[in-house]
Amino acid sequence: MTAVEELPESAGHGVHGYSKRKDEHLKRLRRIEGQVRGLQRMVEQDVYCIDILTQVSAGTKALQAFALSLLEEHLKHCVAAAVEQGGPEADAKVAEATAAIARLLRT
Template sequence: MRGYSEHKDDHLRRLRRIEGQIRGLHRMIENDEYCIDVLTQITAATRALQAVSISLIDEHLRHCVSEAMAEGGALAEEKITEASNAIARLVRS
């Protein structure tokens, strides 16, 4: 069971909304919409993806990392490194 399983439907709903935003961006470009309007929508889509990412990281820490910490050993170290790397990638994006 994955850490996000409990909120899977919420994540899927948010991702469907983001898909709609991306399709809207495609239409905006096809229709030669004003540059700033397109950029505004790109910012909104980016923020929406970041919100999903933050939620997934939170769930990963609360579920996967906390279980590994309880077990201890190499698995715990691996999960901490994995989470740290994921956070670093998100921060750099």
Template sequence: MTETAPPAPESLAAREDPTAVEHDGPHGYASDKAAYLKRMRRIEGQVRGIARMIDDDVYCIDILTQVSAVTKALQSVSLALVEDHLNHCVVGAARESDEAGAAKVKEATDAIGRLVRS
């Protein structure tokens, strides 16, 4: 009797976004991964601090100031990721073919549109 392996779980990206596409190889941010993780941990700490402020009944304007700081920090990370994506993924795809480059430009444009709307 041979056992078959269970089906591989879907990627996290595919579960969160049904239109997500799997990507092979290193991502544009790979060389700065440690810096991105450090920034995200700092932002995570800021968000936990905001929750504590709410729990401690801190003045609403002070909380809004911290929310603004987190928002700006996330926007900064987003812009850096867009730049990395354009410089690495889009340029690399454009070198492969016009069609691949156009697909990556469309993907980047859609992502930027989501950022602008958020």
């Protein structure tokens, strides 16, 4: 058992729905980070506003795609497991996922 596995899941550590694709997610986030750094360079270089806004849109779409992927994994793993076990934990996980979806829709 690793140190991370020994910590309780409530502490924010443990096996999560995204764990199996963690490397893929990190790669995607590094690409998004590169897009944001590119935006900084564009502003430093006084690039035309519309060109910067086009890149902002691309970065926003990339973050949204990441969020949807993470949400899907959460539903398949965390919510599904809670529903399978039943009880108040299931209702709490569904409510938590619903609130996350609402936040995503507001952005």
